[in-house]
Amino acid sequence: MKTGNWLAILMVFCVGSLIPAGCSSKSEEPQAGSVDESKPVSQVKAEAENMNVEQLKAIALKYKEAIQAKEPEIKKITDKIKEIPIAEALGKEATNLKADLQELNKSVAALREHFQVYVSKLKTLKGDLTGLEL
Numbered sequence: 001m002k003t004g005n006w007l008a009i010l011m012v013f014c015v016g017s018l019i020p021a022g023c024s025s026k027s028e029e030p031q032a033g034s035v036d037e038s039k040p041v042s043q044v045k046a047e048a049e050n051m052n053v054e055q056l057k058a059i060a061l062k063y064k065e066a067i068q069a070k071e072p073e074i075k076k077i078t079d080k081i082k083e084i085p086i087a088e089a090l091g092k093e094a095t096n097l098k099a100d101l102q103e104l105n106k107s108v109a110a111l112r113e114h115f116q117v118y119v120s121k122l123k124t125l126k127g128d129l130t131g132l133e134l
Contacts (some may be wrong), residue, residue, distance in 0.1 A: 035059075035066045037110040044114045053127040057116050060132050063115035066132060070108050077101045 034131070048056065077097055087113045119132055 009062075034044070034097065035111070035114075037066075037107050037114065039114065041113060041117065044117045047116050050123040051118075053125050056122040057132070058127070060115060060118040060122060063111055063118065064132060064134060066080050067108055067111045067115065070104055074101065074104050074108070077104065102110060 051059070056120065072087060077100055081094065081097050084091075084097075090093060115134070119129065122132075
């Protein structure tokens with residue numbers, strides 16, 4: 001009987017400790033001030049309008065870092081494409097690499113566009129642009 005009671009208490013404790021973990025809320029949307037290339041430019045502009053100089057510079061630096069982080073990937077894929085013989089240029093590997101490169105370029109273009117919104121707003125507020133060169 002004692003074993004049954006201990007087992008029941010242990011089960012209640014285990015289930016009780018798992019419930020809070022399953023009920024925690026998860027934010028689906030990125031917060032304002034985070035790097036998100038999927039945001040529409042209009043939303044980025046609206047967010048930039050409500051930021052002060054320090055916030056603008058901080059987010060612009062985050063975008064700069066995100067852009068720079070993708071550059072080695074682009075170089076790596078470009079180098080792989082250059083290594084593919086001309087006879088295999090239309091093959092599956094080349095096609096996949098070109099598609100990957102196109103996606104990365106699209107991503108960088110969106111990041112650059114958002115970056116430029118923040119830098120432009122920073123310029124209008126006469127903020128310090130040091131370190132924001134790409």
